Amino acid sequence: MDLFTDQGFDATSMREIAERLGISKPAIYYHFASKEEILMALHMRLHQLGKAALARLAGQTVTLQLWESLLNEVLDQMVAQRKLFLMHERNQAAMEKLHRLREHDQSHEDLEQRLRHALTDPSLPLGDRVRMACSLGAAFGGLFMFGNAFEDVPGADLRSLIGGVVHGIVADHSQPSPS
Amino acid sequence: MDLFTDQGFDATSMREIAERLGISKPAIYYHFASKEEILMALHMRLHQLGKAALARLAGQTVTLQLWESLLNEVLDQMVAQRKLFLMHERNQAAMEKLHRLREHDQSHEDLEQRLRHALTDPSLPLGDRVRMACSLGAAFGGLFMFGNAFEDVPGADLRSLIGGVVHGIVADHSQPSPS
DNA sequence: GTCTATATTTCGATAGAC
DNA sequence: GTCTATCGAAATATAGAC
Numbered sequence: 310m311d312l313f314t315d316q317g318f319d320a321t322s323m324r325e326i327a328e329r330l331g332i333s334k335p336a337i338y339y340h341f342a343s344k345e346e347i348l349m350a351l352h353m354r355l356h357q358l359g360k361a362a363l364a365r366l367a368g369q370t371v372t373l374q375l376w377e378s379l380l381n382e383v384l385d386q387m388v389a390q391r392k393l394f395l396m397h398e399r400n401q402a403a404m405e406k407l408h409r410l411r412e413h414d415q416s417h418e419d420l421e422q423r424l425r426h427a428l429t430d431p432s433l434p435l436g437d438r439v440r441m442a443c444s445l446g447a448a449f450g451g452l453f454m455f456g457n458a459f460e461d462v463p464g465a466d467l468r469s470l471i472g473g474v475v476h477g478i479v480a481d482h483s484q485p486s487p488s
Numbered sequence: 489m490d491l492f493t494d495q496g497f498d499a500t501s502m503r504e505i506a507e508r509l510g511i512s513k514p515a516i517y518y519h520f521a522s523k524e525e526i527l528m529a530l531h532m533r534l535h536q537l538g539k540a541a542l543a544r545l546a547g548q549t550v551t552l553q554l555w556e557s558l559l560n561e562v563l564d565q566m567v568a569q570r571k572l573f574l575m576h577e578r579n580q581a582a583m584e585k586l587h588r589l590r591e592h593d594q595s596h597e598d599l600e601q602r603l604r605h606a607l608t609d610p611s612l613p614l615g616d617r618v619r620m621a622c623s624l625g626a627a628f629g630g631l632f633m634f635g636n637a638f639e640d641v642p643g644a645d646l647r648s649l650i651g652g653v654v655h656g657i658v659a660d661h662s663q664p665s666p667s
Numbered sequence: 668g669t670c671t672a673t674a675t676t677t678c679g680a681t682a683g684a685c
Numbered sequence: 686g687t688c689t690a691t692c693g694a695a696a697t698a699t700a701g702a703c
Contacts, residue, residue, distance in 0.1 A: 315581070316581055316585070317496070317498055317581030317582065319496055319498030319499045320498045320581060320582070320585070322695080322696065322697085323696080323697065323698085324695090324696085332668095332669070332670095333669065333670060333671085334697090334698090335669075335670070335671085335698085335699080335700095336668070336669050336670075338697095338698070338699080339668055339669075340668090342698095343697080343698080344696095344697070344698090399580055399581060401578055401635075402494070402495055402496030402499060402578060403496065403499070406495070406499070421634065424634065425634040425635075425637060428633065428634060428637040428638075429637050435641065435645070435649070436649055438637075438638075439630050439638065439646065439649040439650060439653065440649075440653060442629045442630050442633040442634075442637060442638070443626035443627075443629050443630040443650060443653040443654075444626070444629070445629050445633060446625045446626045446627070446628050446629010446630060446632075446633055447622035447623070447625045447626040447629065447657065448622075448625070449625050449628075449629065450621045450622050450623070450624050450625010450626065450628065450629070451618050451621050451622040451625060453625075454607065454621040454624060454625055455600065455603065455604040455607060455621075456580075458604060458607040458608055458617075458621060459607075459617075459618065459621070462614065466614070467618065470614070470615055470618040470619075471618060471622060474618065474619060474622040474657055475622075477656055477657065478626065478653055478656065478657065501677080501678065501679085502678080502679065502680085503677090503678085503679095511686095511687070511688090512687065512688060512689080513679090513680090514680085514681080514682095514687075514688070514689085515686070515687050515688075517679090517680070517681080518686055518687075519686090521680095522679075522680080523678095523679065523680090668703105669702105669703085670701100670702080670703075671700105671701095671702085671703105672699105672700085672701095672702105673698105673699080673700080673701105674697105674698085674699075674700090675696100675697090675698085675699095676695105676696080676697080676698100677694105677695090677696075677697095678693105678694085678695075678696080679692105679693100679694090679695100680691105680692085680693095680694105681690105681691085681692075681693105682689105682690085682691080682692090683688100683689095683690095684687105684688080684689085684690105685686105685687085685688075685689105
């Protein structure tokens with residue numbers, strides 16, 4: 310995961326992975342059928358984390374309110390699994406290739422596909438969809454901008470600050486509260 | 489640029505580039521000394537665009553107000569050069585490797601380095617720095633989230649919507665206007 | 668479960684003709 | 686400025702012993 314994050318999946322060889330683990334190259338093939346399977350295993354970790362959020366998206370219209378709730382859930386997981394999300398984010402091309410090769414697997418419904426679908430759903434106002442995309446981008450930016458600019462900041466502090474920003478994006482459109 | 493964006497720099501071979509251009513592989517080497525030089529040429533396009541913004545960062549403290557002004561400038565360029573920014577964003581690992589190999593070139597001061605420096609400057613409040621990172625992330629998210637979810641939206645419309653969101657992030661902390 | 672040794676492919680890059 | 690032909694290196698993956 311560290312090598313894929315720092316150098317990229319394609320720029321990381323099985324030789325480097327073996328050296329990092331202190332074993333030989335063929336030893337890796339006892340545990341993983343291919344280099345892609347290693348990436349797939351890492352992806353499945355993230356997929357498991359997203360299953361709950363995925364279920365909440367099933368079928369229903371994605372309102373800004375639902376989006377904020379989902380995003381708060383996802384944000385918690387991003388903070389708890391920063392490295393895993395960063396690896397995923399920095400290897401988008403390799404991840405897409407992975408999905409292209411396994412399109413047959415119908416059971417694998419991806420959170421990312423659903424989010425993309427929500428963002429491109431023309432029945433929602435464009436302004437709302439842009440807010441959704443920006444809020445997700447803001448979360449990624451706060452956690453991962455320039456590699457990991459805030460890696461030394463305690464997760465809880467960062468979580469709280471980013472949560473405030475994200476809330477501002479998806480909620481500041483509403484009328485002032487009557488209170 | 490398209491191949492690097494879709495497949496990633498490392499997953500794109502000189503053979504594929506040649507085929508896309510309708511020429512042979514050695515013909516490319518007449519124009520570029522190496523595959524890395526092609527990426528470098530694309531990077532320099534972005535570098536030129538960022539020179540003005542870079543100059544405004546020289547030496548002075550980066551306030552939220554300055555940040556918003558810079559970000560608006562950068563946002564205009566992102567809208568005008570969406571593909572170039574997207575290619576850059578999706579090949580961060582390759583870009584960093586490029587910079588590592590040319591560290592000797594002192595004249596090459598990068599906008600990204602400066603932004604990173606501003607985000608990690610401990611003399612600024614953490615809350616402000618997180619807002620900066622989030623606002624930049626929001627801009628990227630709005631333009632590039634999930635590849636290019638809003639590629640069919642006219643640039644001006646998207647620019648305006650994202651500008652509003654970004655302004656909200658870096659400005660909503662201030663006191664209500666006395667008007 | 669790990670090793671040494673190796674098969675096979677593909678890559679980036681070059682030689683040299685035109 | 687572009688081509689055909691090819692080099693050497695490095696990659697993924699496998700064979701087979703232990």
